[in-house]
Amino acid sequence: MAKRMVVMLVAVVLLISTLGFIKYRQIETAIHASAGFQPPPEAVTTIIAKRQQWPSAMNVIGSIEAVRGVTVSADLPGTVAKINFESGKAVHAGDVLVELDTRQERAQLAALEAQSELARINYGRMQQLAKEGVISQMDYDRSSAEQRQTEANAAEVRATIDRKTLRAPFSGILGIRKVNLGEYLAAGAPIVALQSLNPIYVNFGLPQQNAGQVKIGRRLGVTRDELPGQVFAGEITAVDSVIDETTRNVQVQATLPNPGAKLRPGMFVQVDLALGADHPAITLPASAISYAPYGDSVFVVADLKDAKGNSYRGVRQQFVKLGGSRGDQVAIVSGLSPGEEIVSSGVFKLRNGAAVQVNNKVQPSNNPAPKPEDS
Template sequence: MKVTLIVGSLLLMALVLGIGYTEYQRYAQTQIRPSRPAPNVVIQPVVRQNVARQVEALGTVKSRESVQITAKVTEKVEQIHFEDGQQVNAGALLVTLTSGEQQAKVRAAQANLNEQRREYRRIEGLVRQNTMARSELDKLRTGIEVARAILAQNQAELDARTIAAPFAGILGFRQISQGALVTPGMVVTTLDALDTVKLDFSIPERFLGQIQPGALVDGHVAAFPDQIFSGKVTGINSRVDPQTRAVEVRARVDNPQLLLRPGMLMTLALTLEARSGLVVPEEAVIPRQTEHFVMVVNGNNVVEQRLVELGFRSRGEVEILSGVQEGEQVITRGMDKVRPGQTVTTQQTEHFTFQGVG
């Protein structure tokens, strides 16, 4: 009996010591191990701004109006009135050809017309006095008309000896010299109207039903990479190229500083649809099979996972149709370190600009 009591006492003492040691270890661990700090993440606000679906293309710049200035007659160049690359107004005199003979013919034709008119007035007075038949007036009237026609013909030949600008624009290089003999069709220079230019480009036929005249176009050229040139679609070709399955589109682009020149290659974006929408960085979106999520940090710095619906995409940005509100903070970096319901510390990033691409 005594032995049993001793054994029971020893077992009870061992149990008490074991429990005490376990509690001591737990206490020691709480004193030695510090609490884990909240993970740091980078956030960015959901912003509302204009978003657009665009198609990128390459286009060629063309003059609004373009013409080769040529001679109409065979004659020697008497005087040149322009310089290479000069900007001229409509009707500006460019070249004068030798015209002495034509000037003499015009003077003679004018004198003949004046004589016919004087004779008509004289006979008209005699007819009133009934001293001459009215049929004589009819003959003189015919003579006046013939004299007018001869004068007009000679005047046209004289006018052909001067070459003028048909519209305002910029001249190209001079192709003739003073004293040279020009012939019909010989190019004197070129003239381009560049205050606005045409931009021709092609887009895939699948976009044909989504583009209308008036659609916005923004582009840039290699010569001026930091400048955006804007315009509007003015026409769509009536045919689709059977080889490329693309349709040609023409836009008109303002060019007040005359920076754009015919033949330039322009990289452009054609806006198919534009609206106001909520936008986040593309890196904030987590794809999972057919669904997409974002991590939102609420006002208490607690992470929430949201199912979202995506809209237009761009390089680095995406439109959110549903799932978040304007002004909410989404995680863009550090998502792999957090889970829903966890408290985090945050770091803000800069705002961005959205340009959607189809």
């Protein structure tokens, strides 16, 4: 009985060992097979890298800002007694815009002025009596203090009346009226926007690599699609002292004449800025660039070899340093050489070493000055 059990145990062990060896060989074979597996090629378009004259100029989006712009608001609470302006009209510095009800303050002022006049008369009498030695120095000082106090009280009410007369702080164009006659206004309530529109500012950002090329006084042109053929010429008047940590851009401000107030605060405009002489540069369509936080790259088509040593048409990822852009094109500062074949579309589905199949029947746009009808 014991001998039979031993034989059965040995048989089971041999069976398990045999099955384990067979499974091991299957796994090993699968691993070797997968190691040499090459995914099917991805369809891409390509372009040959070549140098061309690249203008040292940039076209960026800018935002219009008034040189001076405020929202005129109530300094003190009160009821609107008079409105002296029309929405959208031009005003001059010092023009009265709104008068709040000051009847109570004017009544107080009349009483205080009467008190001040009485105090002034009493003080004159005290001066004469003091010279004659009839009154004490204390009585004389009290009379002098009362006169100054009544004058100060009257001056305070005059200031309150003046603060309830709201004037234009500078010349400019008014916005839309936000108050009505008889309306009660709390302190700080907005009344109307006032903007000085000529000259006017345009603010825009430039990449940090161009910060050294921006100089005060450099000329630029501003255009809007809604104003075809019209260029607003201006010059740079301020450059920010820091680089934005999020965008890595430096903020630039230019000043330009704005006759007719055709440019308004908040508008987006195109800013054309020349940074120097034209220079040769390798250019690629923007669709060829794989943008990433750790660095921008392109895919270079080359003859590669797989794990078995077989040659195939594939790509290698190449990191590049980008320059400026214009239209659909991007300038490559470093990382590429003329004559290299670069994937121009389909980069999102590629990885380093991926096999590709080139089909250039349809190419992505590569126009330095594209128009809407071209898209």
